[in-house]
Every structure is written in C-alpha cells, then in structure tokens.
Amino acid sequence: xxxxxxxxxxxxxxxxxxxxxxxxxxxxxxxxxxxxxxxxxxxxxxxxxxxxxxxxxxxxxxxxxxxxxxxxxxxxxxxxxxxxxxxxxxxxxxxxxxxxxxxxxxxxxxxxxxxxxxxxxxxxxxxxxxxxxxxxxxxxxxxxxxxxxxxxxxxxxxxxxxxxxxxxxxxxxxxxxxxxxxxxxxxxxxxxxxxxxxxxxxxxxxxxxxxxxxxxxxxxxxxxxxxxxxxxxxxxxxxxxxxxxxxxxxxxxxxxxxxxxxxxxxxxxxxxxxxxxxxxxxxxxxxxxxxxxxxxxxxxxxxxxxxxxxxxxxxxxxxxxxxxxxxxxxxxxxxxxxxxxxxxxxxxxxxxxxxxxxxxxxxxxxxxxxxxxxxxxxxxxxxxxxxxxxxxxxxxxxxxxxxxxxxxxxxxxxxxxxx
Numbered sequence: 001x002x003x004x005x006x007x008x009x010x011x012x013x014x015x016x017x018x019x020x021x022x023x024x025x026x027x028x029x030x031x032x033x034x035x036x037x038x039x040x041x042x043x044x045x046x047x048x049x050x051x052x053x054x055x056x057x058x059x060x061x062x063x064x065x066x067x068x069x070x071x072x073x074x075x076x077x078x079x080x081x082x083x084x085x086x087x088x089x090x091x092x093x094x095x096x097x098x099x100x101x102x103x104x105x106x107x108x109x110x111x112x113x114x115x116x117x118x119x120x121x122x123x124x125x126x127x128x129x130x131x132x133x134x135x136x137x138x139x140x141x142x143x144x145x146x147x148x149x150x151x152x153x154x155x156x157x158x159x160x161x162x163x164x165x166x167x168x169x170x171x172x173x174x175x176x177x178x179x180x181x182x183x184x185x186x187x188x189x190x191x192x193x194x195x196x197x198x199x200x201x202x203x204x205x206x207x208x209x210x211x212x213x214x215x216x217x218x219x220x221x222x223x224x225x226x227x228x229x230x231x232x233x234x235x236x237x238x239x240x241x242x243x244x245x246x247x248x249x250x251x252x253x254x255x256x257x258x259x260x261x262x263x264x265x266x267x268x269x270x271x272x273x274x275x276x277x278x279x280x281x282x283x284x285x286x287x288x289x290x291x292x293x294x295x296x297x298x299x300x301x302x303x304x305x306x307x308x309x310x311x312x313x314x315x316x317x318x319x320x321x322x323x324x325x326x327x328x329x330x331x332x333x334x335x336x337x338x339x340x341x342x343x344x345x346x347x348x349x350x351x352x353x354x355x356x357x358x359x360x361x362x363x364x365x366x367x368x369x370x371x372x373x374x375x376x377x378x379x380x381x382x383x384x385x386x387x388x389x390x391x392x393x394x395x396x397x398x399x400x401x402x403x404x405x406x407x408x409x410x411x412x413x414x415x416x417x418x419x
Contacts, residue, residue, distance in 0.1 A: 032079075033103075044178070229275060363375070388403070
C-alpha cells in the first residue's frame, strides 16, 4: 500500500514523497525474514497468519528499482517460483538491475530496533531451526510515542504479547501463535501470566500502547547461535505489582534453545509460563514433549522446583460482529507451567528439538558460581544471577569466568565456541 501510494503521489504531483527514502528501504528484507525454513510459510506473529507465505515479488522489484538495491533484486529472484503475471511486476521491473545472491549477504540473525523484533535461524537451508522474539511497546517505539503525542487510537494488528517467541524446527511449528484474532489475549502467546492475568490491552480488539516501554536490552549472534533478552516488566498493569520480568531466549544450535526468566513482584504472585502449540503432548519425569508431524519439542524445566502443569485446548476469538475469519483448524493447545504464590522466581526451561522418533540429548542443571546453567551434550548455557562475574565449567573442561550476562559455550570437534 505504501509503495502504491508513493508512486501515485509522485506521478500526480511531480514531487518526491517525503521520508520514503528513510522509511521504506529494507522492508522486503524484514518481510523475508518472517519466512520459515523452506520459504513456504511465514512466522505467525500477531495478526499475520502462518499461511501468509512469501511476500509478493513485485514488492522486492519496487525496492530494487527505487533504491538501486541489488540485494532486493536478489530477493525478487529468489522469491520467483513461476512466471509472474501481476501487472506491477512489469511496471516495477528494472531489467538492468544487478542481482546479488541474498543468502550470501544476509546474517542468520537480526534485530529490528524500533519494533524490537529479532529473527534468527541456524542456516538458510530447509533443515534449519528458526526463532522469532518480540518485546516492545505496542506498535513499536515511534508509533507508541505518536499515539501518546497525538491521541491516536489502538495499534490494530499488535497483540499484548511482550516476551513472546515462536519456534520452528524439523519442518514444523513447535511453539506458535494464533495469528489473526479479534480479541487479542496474552494467554494465547508464549509469555507469562501474573495471577492468571495478562498485559496491558489484554482482551482488546485495538490494544493501545501504555506508558511503559518494553524493550529488547541485549542481543548477540555468531554463526548459528543467538542470544536475545527483553525487559517486559512495564507491559503489565500496575495493579499486578510486577517489578521484574526479564526474559532471555537463547538459540544454541539446531537442537537446543533455552528460555530463562527472572520474575519479581511486590507481593506474592502465581506465575504461569505458557507454550502455545498444535501438537500432541505427553508428560513424564518432569518433562513435556510436544509432537507434531515428524518433529518433537521436549520442554524440560530445571527451575523453579515444584511446578505444576496444565494442558488445555482453546479456540481464539476469530469471529467479529461483521465477519468470521475462523480458519479450518481453529483450535490450539496450551501448556501452562505454574508456580504457587511467590515474590521472586526464575524459570530455566531448555527446549530440545528433535525428530519425532528420536531421543534428544538430556538437558541437566550444572553448578557454577553466581549463575544458573544448563548442559545438553557438548553445549553449556549459563545465565548470571547477580552483578559481578560468573564462573561455569565449559564442555571442554575449562572453568570460564566472565562478567557477561549470558554465555553459550559449545564444543564442536576441536573448536571451542563462545558467545
């Protein structure tokens, strides 16, 4: 719509549309990064459904022509699956534009600062593990400020889901999102409830940004590893008394992700750690496995002790007074890991990705100084508990001491990898 409006404005006025050169470059890459491995389905973040699929080729062609961008032209080339008959393909194609191989240029993981969204994958191949993470003011920082300054209404397609992630592996969505709904509910996302209650805007059709500013506070990536931390404390209503909700999501390779939450409240509260999915759940020995197709996700919480679990089937509100957007498969599954009332707690939850018939490498808690840490095979992931330094034993036997907030220590052959 913005591309069409820009062209129309400039054709009719002969003027250059203001701010387009600042706001529109890179849109096609952002949209491309939503694609799951295999480039067929898209990450179902907020009102974008999984079936949204590939962005239209014409959008990449518009950017390539306007900004003389060989990367956008490369994405257009990559997205083509059959002869395109859209009139805008003909209108916007620049046949002289140089083509750059995009997958050789794009990083595996990237953070978008204003909308506080991170996309990461372990490779550009169809066998990759993919994750996306969001933690932001509704609409992003700029839009939230504009809402406050000019009294603009709600954000429409954003959901109250700060700290939410989606996870795809072995060809299946393992931790998902409901996609387009009319009542936007926190408990339909992979985040945390406080005394069963969600974030500002919970249940609204048009959630409005609140005064708080949830944000991503740390991001690091190297090879197929990624660390992202978000502070979602201010996303919750003041009456819940939440004083800390810091979530760190770690992708430590194709087979292991780890979620680490630090939670604190002024009064005892019950915290619920949520996982939305469409698989079949089995439980045993303090673990839960979600099987979908040929893929399996093992949820193996190490902290806190004494968790109770609830599994339930639910149907989001897809029906609006004027239209019904209920999909063919409208029901979702929710796994909730619950604490009793506490003022402070930490969730340390390894997520083990494997084939449906495979037994994943077990994840175990490992001791360290000033840290909570987990080891799965030749990978150690450690999270600092308090200011200062932490010490943890690496898979190659060395005691590693660091002032980092989070560390991934990985042994691959003779290669010692540290993020």
